[in-house]
Amino acid sequence: MAVVERLIRLNKVDGLVAGVVFGPVFSRRFGRSLGINPLPPDRKLCTFDCPYCECGPTSQRDSRRLDSQPFPRADVVLEAVDRAIASLSAGGVPMQSLTLTGNGETTLHPEFDSILRGLRALRDRLLPAAQIVVLTNGTRLDRPAVRAGLECADRCVVKLDAGTEHVFQQINRPLEPVTLDAITEAASGIPRVIVQTLFVRGAVDNTADGEVRAWMDRIRRIAPRGVQIYSLDRRPAQAGLVAVPRADLEQIAERLRQQARLSVDVYGNED
Numbered sequence: 314m315a316v317v318e319r320l321i322r323l324n325k326v327d328g329l330v331a332g333v334v335f336g337p338v339f340s341r342r343f344g345r346s347l348g349i350n351p352l353p354p355d356r357k358l359c360t361f362d363c364p365y366c367e368c369g370p371t372s373q374r375d376s377r378r379l380d381s382q383p384f385p386r387a388d389v390v391l392e393a394v395d396r397a398i399a400s401l402s403a404g405g406v407p408m409q410s411l412t413l414t415g416n417g418e419t420t421l422h423p424e425f426d427s428i429l430r431g432l433r434a435l436r437d438r439l440l441p442a443a444q445i446v447v448l449t450n451g452t453r454l455d456r457p458a459v460r461a462g463l464e465c466a467d468r469c470v471v472k473l474d475a476g477t478e479h480v481f482q483q484i485n486r487p488l489e490p491v492t493l494d495a496i497t498e499a500a501s502g503i504p505r506v507i508v509q510t511l512f513v514r515g516a517v518d519n520t521a522d523g524e525v526r527a528w529m530d531r532i533r534r535i536a537p538r539g540v541q542i543y544s545l546d547r548r549p550a551q552a553g554l555v556a557v558p559r560a561d562l563e564q565i566a567e568r569l570r571q572q573a574r575l576s577v578d579v580y581g582n583e584d
């Protein structure tokens with residue numbers, strides 16, 4: 314476990330991942346998972362500016378400049394993952410998943426497709442029982458190269474924090490003219506997609522009855538393999554946000570189970 318602790322200690326700085334790999338971290342969702350950050354180590358890059366983001370505010374606000382950022386090359390990302398797997402395996406650390414996440418939106422990487430193909434090859438060679446998981450905000454799902462890359466993933470987890478466009482603009486604060494309808498439509502086209510939703514109250518509230526009903530309508534349109542709901546468990550980027558009690562999350566989950574007959578899981582700090 315010393316190897317694990319060392320990787321965690323060396324690679325997380327002020328909410329940003331200071332390298333390509335981090336963890337592994339354990340979660341009920343993905344088991345023991347090696348985190349993979351294909352984004353630059355010194356900045357957050359995202360098409361959203363969610364007020365609750367653990368990486369802090371999105372400072373690069375001109376999304377037209379995202380393509381020219383200093384992304385690590387695909388071969389550099391894959392070499393780092395290869396080394397980390399070798400080191401962890403030598404230390405006897407089992408891993409259940411390889412999770413693409415990190416300093417923002419991973420599908421922004423211009424070689425996203427190559428990274429996913431390389432990861433699948435690495436997984437098949439070194440960790441055949443592990444799952445490849447991609448967390449995404451869904452804003453690049455309309456791009457053929459992103460869709461091609463996602464075909465190499467075992468699980469694509471798409472963020473859907475709102476039922477109405479109004480709340481979407483408040484809770485995700487998109488930096489480009491993407492709509493909640495477009496994301497809903499794109500997510501519905503991903504095979505075996507999983508939806509992930511953060512509920513929050515305070516300066517932004519997505520738990521009002523009408524909002525939850527609109528969110529459930531969208532979930533039904535997407536028809537995901539499962540839904541994961543949770544609330545804040547760390548200091549958010551913006552003050553004035555309040556975590557939703559677990560009992561309230563359980564109520565929302567039960568409403569969705571009853572109405573959509575889906576697998577819905579509630580996660581908390583310990584998960």
Ligand code: SF4
Pocket residue numbers: 359360361362363365366367368371416417418450472
């Ligand atoms: S989509 Fe994720 S990375 Fe982007 S701002 Fe929201 S929470 Fe942060």
